[in-house]
Amino acid sequence: MNIEAVEILIVGAGPAGSVAAALLRQQGRQVLVIEREQFPRFSIGESLLPQSMAYLEQAGMLQAVVEAGFQFKNGAAFMRNGRYTDFDFRDKHSAGWGTTYQVQRADFDHILAKEAERFGAEVRYRHEVLNIELGTKGVPALVTVKRADGEQYQVRAGFILDASGFGRVLPRLLKLETPSNFPVRGAIFTHIADGIHGGDFDRTKIRVTVHPQHCDVWFWTIPFAGGRCSLGVVAETSFLDRYQGSATERLQAIVAEEPSLSALLAHARWDTPARQIVGYSANVDKLWGEGYALLGNAGEFLDPVFSSGVTIAFKSASLAAAVLERQFAGEQVDWQADFGAPLRKGVDTFRAFVESWYAGGFQTIIFHENQQPEVKRMISAILAGYAWDLSNPFVKETSRRLAALEAVCAQG
Numbered sequence: 001m002n003i004e005a006v007e008i009l010i011v012g013a014g015p016a017g018s019v020a021a022a023l024l025r026q027q028g029r030q031v032l033v034i035e036r037e038q039f040p041r042f043s044i045g046e047s048l049l050p051q052s053m054a055y056l057e058q059a060g061m062l063q064a065v066v067e068a069g070f071q072f073k074n075g076a077a078f079m080r081n082g083r084y085t086d087f088d089f090r091d092k093h094s095a096g097w098g099t100t101y102q103v104q105r106a107d108f109d110h111i112l113a114k115e116a117e118r119f120g121a122e123v124r125y126r127h128e129v130l131n132i133e134l135g136t137k138g139v140p141a142l143v144t145v146k147r148a149d150g151e152q153y154q155v156r157a158g159f160i161l162d163a164s165g166f167g168r169v170l171p172r173l174l175k176l177e178t179p180s181n182f183p184v185r186g187a188i189f190t191h192i193a194d195g196i197h198g199g200d201f202d203r204t205k206i207r208v209t210v211h212p213q214h215c216d217v218w219f220w221t222i223p224f225a226g227g228r229c230s231l232g233v234v235a236e237t238s239f240l241d242r243y244q245g246s247a248t249e250r251l252q253a254i255v256a257e258e259p260s261l262s263a264l265l266a267h268a269r270w271d272t273p274a275r276q277i278v279g280y281s282a283n284v285d286k287l288w289g290e291g292y293a294l295l296g297n298a299g300e301f302l303d304p305v306f307s308s309g310v311t312i313a314f315k316s317a318s319l320a321a322a323v324l325e326r327q328f329a330g331e332q333v334d335w336q337a338d339f340g341a342p343l344r345k346g347v348d349t350f351r352a353f354v355e356s357w358y359a360g361g362f363q364t365i366i367f368h369e370n371q372q373p374e375v376k377r378m379i380s381a382i383l384a385g386y387a388w389d390l391s392n393p394f395v396k397e398t399s400r401r402l403a404a405l406e407a408v409c410a411q412g
């Protein structure tokens with residue numbers, strides 16, 4: 001049998017896969033992307049961070065995203081028991097983009113995948129990667145793919161980028177998965193015609209609303225262009241399981257417990273059945289190995305609270321493409337020093353923020369009445385996605401800085 005051969009095979013055409021494909025094509029590499037679904041397809045993860053704009057720019061995709069007319073975003077707002085605070089990402093410690101978009105992922109991901117094709121990547125939709133036998137010592141990997149009609153074929157690939165998201169193809173095959181140290185949480189979410197007219201609702205910001213009785217239960221409202229919103233609740237699964245009925249009924253019941261949110265959505269039209277996703281936090285013991293690297297969610301997923309997922313996916317694609325450029329040029333490369341370690345650095349910054357959010361400390365900080373402007377700008381930079389900027393003390397010593405600030409805020 002004649003087995004086709006490619007330089008780089010990417011599993012999945014989500015944000016990580018498409019950006020990696022575009023960057024590698026711009027280096028002149030031959031890229032094949034295998035995508036299980038037909039695009040456009042639904043995906044959760046709709047609020048981008050300004051840091052992600054730099055990667056869209058680097059991949060040559062920014063114009064297509066700007067022209068799509070998504071909802072402009074310039075910050076994040078938080079609400080707890082009637083108390084409101086917000087961050088304007090244009091006022092931040094780190095240099096770089098201060099604005100971005102809130103996107104319907106079906107459209108956004110499709111645009112990115114089409115951009116990757118425009119740069120010459122081949123994307124095969126409704127083809128699913130079933131198995132990958134990695135080669136050693138420069139021998140290509142052998143990838144088994146299933147087409148939509150059920151037929152299987154094989155591809156030899158010089159390098160594999162696993163960007164399969166929660167599909168986590170290589171982590172499962174290579175048994176790289178390690179348990180997340182977060183409790184098992186889930187989310188129930190939908191899109192609504194939000195019916196919000198005027199008032200003080202800022203459509204240019206994601207709004208995170210804390211449940212009045214449970215500080216570890218929170219809602220997102222992510223306004224889209226055209227009077228629609230993404231709405232979701234995140235909680236430990238034991239909390240979500242207390243509610244009966246369809247996913248929509250359960251989400252409505254939990255929303256009804258939060259007065260400001262139920263008032264905000266009083267005229268909403270719930271026209272889309274809600275969905276539930278549980279146990280999404282995941283980790284791996286290594287992010288790369290001989291002949292492969294894990295991108296985006298295929299490597300690690302923390303938590304949705306700070307909307308960091310797509311930014312981390314883009315960052316991983318950008319780092320991997322840079323290492324591959326040098327590797328294909330015949331240079332000796334160090335995947336740990338140039339990919340694994342720097343990627344983890346930003347992920348760990350977000351991890352410390354997520355831990356502090358659920359423990360309550362970060363909420364003590366942001367709802368504190370007297371916020372020092374310079375400290376607020378440092379936090380704003382991280383919420384805007386600049387989690388790799390070592391000039392920010394909250395990146396350099398994240399946990400220590402957060403703990404110290406929490407202690408000060410708790411006193412006064």
Ligand SMILES: Cc1cc2nc3c(=O)[nH]c(=O)nc-3n(C[C@H](O)[C@H](O)[C@H](O)COP(=O)(O)OP(=O)(O)OC[C@H]3O[C@@H](n4cnc5c(N)ncnc54)[C@H](O)[C@@H]3O)c2cc1C
Nearest residue numbers: 012014015016036045047129164165167296297304309310
């Ligand atoms: C409740 C919730 C809310 C979130 N909110 C946000 C947010 O507001 N902002 C944000 O930035 N992030 C958010 N995220 C995270 C975000 O969804 C992800 O981090 C992001 O989609 C990761 O992109 P990716 O390219 O790694 O994977 P994905 O977007 O999941 O893409 C992976 C692709 O691989 C394909 N695939 C899977 N298996 C195979 C296979 N075997 N063969 C071929 N193709 C395959 C899939 O079909 C898919 O298209 C949220 C996540 C959750 C769970």
